[in-house]
Amino acid sequence: SLSQRLQDVFKNLRGHGTLTEENIREAMREVRLALLEADVNFRVVKDFIASVTEKAVGREVLKSLAPGQQVIKIVHQELVELLGGSSVELELGGRKPVVIMMVGLQGSGKTTTSGKLARRLQGEGKKPYLVPADVYRPAAIDQLTVLAGELEVPVHPSRTDQDPVDICRQAVARAGELGCDILLVDTAGRLHVDQELMEELSRIKTALQPAEILLVADAMTGQDAVAVADKFHQDLSLTGVVLTKLDGDARGGAALSIKKATGRPIKFVGLGEGLDALEVFHPDRMASRILGKGDVLSLIEKAEAAIDKEKAEDLNRKLRQDGFTLEDFLDQIKQVRKMGSLEQIMGMIPGMGRLKQLQNMPKPDERELTKVEAVINSMTKKERRNHAIINASRRARIAKGSGTQVQDVNKVIKSYTEMLKMMKKMRGKPGGLGGLMGGG
Ligand code: GDP
Ligand code: MG
Numbered sequence: 001s002l003s004q005r006l007q008d009v010f011k012n013l014r015g016h017g018t019l020t021e022e023n024i025r026e027a028m029r030e031v032r033l034a035l036l037e038a039d040v041n042f043r044v045v046k047d048f049i050a051s052v053t054e055k056a057v058g059r060e061v062l063k064s065l066a067p068g069q070q071v072i073k074i075v076h077q078e079l080v081e082l083l084g085g086s087s088v089e090l091e092l093g094g095r096k097p098v099v100i101m102m103v104g105l106q107g108s109g110k111t112t113t114s115g116k117l118a119r120r121l122q123g124e125g126k127k128p129y130l131v132p133a134d135v136y137r138p139a140a141i142d143q144l145t146v147l148a149g150e151l152e153v154p155v156h157p158s159r160t161d162q163d164p165v166d167i168c169r170q171a172v173a174r175a176g177e178l179g180c181d182i183l184l185v186d187t188a189g190r191l192h193v194d195q196e197l198m199e200e201l202s203r204i205k206t207a208l209q210p211a212e213i214l215l216v217a218d219a220m221t222g223q224d225a226v227a228v229a230d231k232f233h234q235d236l237s238l239t240g241v242v243l244t245k246l247d248g249d250a251r252g253g254a255a256l257s258i259k260k261a262t263g264r265p266i267k268f269v270g271l272g273e274g275l276d277a278l279e280v281f282h283p284d285r286m287a288s289r290i291l292g293k294g295d296v297l298s299l300i301e302k303a304e305a306a307i308d309k310e311k312a313e314d315l316n317r318k319l320r321q322d323g324f325t326l327e328d329f330l331d332q333i334k335q336v337r338k339m340g341s342l343e344q345i346m347g348m349i350p351g352m353g354r355l356k357q358l359q360n361m362p363k364p365d366e367r368e369l370t371k372v373e374a375v376i377n378s379m380t381k382k383e384r385r386n387h388a389i390i391n392a393s394r395r396a397r398i399a400k401g402s403g404t405q406v407q408d409v410n411k412v413i414k415s416y417t418e419m420l421k422m423m424k425k426m427r428g429k430p431g432g433l434g435g436l437m438g439g440g
Pocket of ligand 1: 104105106107108109110111112113189216244245246247248269270271272273277
C-alpha cells in the first residue's frame with residue numbers, strides 16, 4: 001500500500017543524521033513510485049514531487065528534529081494541500097427547497113450516498129426529501145424508496161414512465177407542501193459517460209438550479225474515477241465530490257488526483273454500505289492515513305459523538321472499581337454499535353491499537369451484537385448484576401426467553417468474563433480502554 005511504501009522510505013531516511021540533497025532525491029524517487037503505484041495521476045505526481053523536493057532541499061535541517069521526520073512533515077503538508085487544504089461544507093444557502101443533485105456512473109454509490117446524506121441532514125435537524133430520478137431501472141426507484149422507509153424520510157413517488165425533469169419539478173412542489181427544505185435528487189447513471197446522459201443531467205440542472213452538484217465517484221476505480229470526474233465537471237460544473245468505497249482496498253490515488261483534476265473539493269467519503277458510513281472529508285486526516293499514522297482524530301470525534309459523557313465516566317469508574325456488570329456490558333455494546341463497526345474503528349487506530357484484544361469478544365457483526373443484546377435483555381436484574389448466580393437452569397430459561405441457544409448464552413457470559421479479565425489487566429494503564437472510551 002501507499003502508506004506502507006512511504007513508511008519504508010522514511011524508515012530508511014531515519015537512519016541518516018543529516019539530510020543531503022541526494023538523500024532527498026532518493027527518497028522522492030521512492031515516493032514517486034509509490035504514488036504511481038497507488039494509481040495517482042502521473043501529472044499530479046510530477047507536480048507533487050517537484051513541490052516537495054523544492055521545499056525539502058531548500059530547508060535548513062533543524063537540529064531538534066530527525067531529518068526523516070522533517071521530510072515526512074513536508075510530504076504530509078503537501079498531501080494536505082493536494083487534498084484540498086481543509087474540509088468544505090455543503091452549500092445550503094439560498095431559496096428553499098435547496099437542491100442537491102447526485103450524479104455519477106452506475107454503481108458508484110449515488111443511491112446509497114443519497115440515503116446516507118439524508119440521514120446526516122436529518123441528524124442536523126433538516127428536512128430532506130428524497131427524489132428518485134433514475135427512470136431507466138425500475139429497481140433504482142425501489143432501492144431509494146426502501147432506504148427512505150428505513151430512515152423515515154419522505155420520498156417522491158416517481159414512476160419509470162415519467163420524464164426525469166418532470167419528476168424533479170413535481171418533487172419541488174411536493175417538497176414545499178411537505179415542509180421539506182432540502183431536495184436530494186438521485187439521478188441515473190450509465191456504465192460509461194455518454195452524451196445522452198449528460199444532456200439529461202444538464203436539463204435537470206437547468207430546471208432545478210441545484211445549490212450542489214455532487215459527483216459520486218468510486219475510489220476503487222482509481223484513475224478512471226479521475227477521468228470521469230473531469231468529464232462530469234466539464235459538462236455540469238460540479239460543486240463537489242463524494243468518494244465512495246474507501247473502506248475497501250482502494251489505494252487512495254483517486255483522492256489525491258480528483259481535487260487537482262477538477263479543482264472541486266471532496267466533501268464526503270463513503271466508508272461502507274451502511275447508512276451511517278459517510279464522513280466529512282478531512283484532508284489532514286486523509287494525509288495522515290495515507291502516511292500510515294492512523295486517523296486518531298476521526299476516532300475521537302466519533303467516540304465523542306456516540307458516547308454519552310456521563311455514562312462513559314460512570315463506566316470508567318466501574319471499570320476501576322470492579323463494579324462492571326452485565327448491564328454495563330450491554331451499555332457498552334450499545335455504545336460501540338453507535339460508533340460504527342468495530343472493524344472500522346480499529347482501522348482508525350495506528351497499528352490497530354489495543355482494541356485488537358477485543359477480538360476475543362464475539363465477532364462484532366451486527367447479528368451477533370443483536371443476539372448479545374437479546375440474551376442480556378432476557379436476564380433478570382439480579383442476574384445482570386451478579387453473573388455468578390446464572391446456573392444451568394437459568395441459562396436454559398434465558399436462551400428460551402431470548403430465542404437463542406444455551407451455547408449463545410454461554411458465549412455471552414464468557415465474553416463478559418473475558419472482558420472483565422482484560423479490564424483488570426489494563427486497569428491503571430494510561431490510555432487503556434477505559435481512557436479511550438471515556439475520552440480522557
Ligand atoms: P448507484 O448505481 O450509483 O446508485 O450505486 P448504489 O448506491 O446502488 O451502490 C452500488 C453498490 O455499492 C451497492 O452495493 C452499495 O452498497 C455499494 N456502496 C456504495 N457506497 C459504498 C461505500 O462507501 N463502501 C462500500 N463498501 N460499498 C458501497
Ligand atoms: Mg442508483
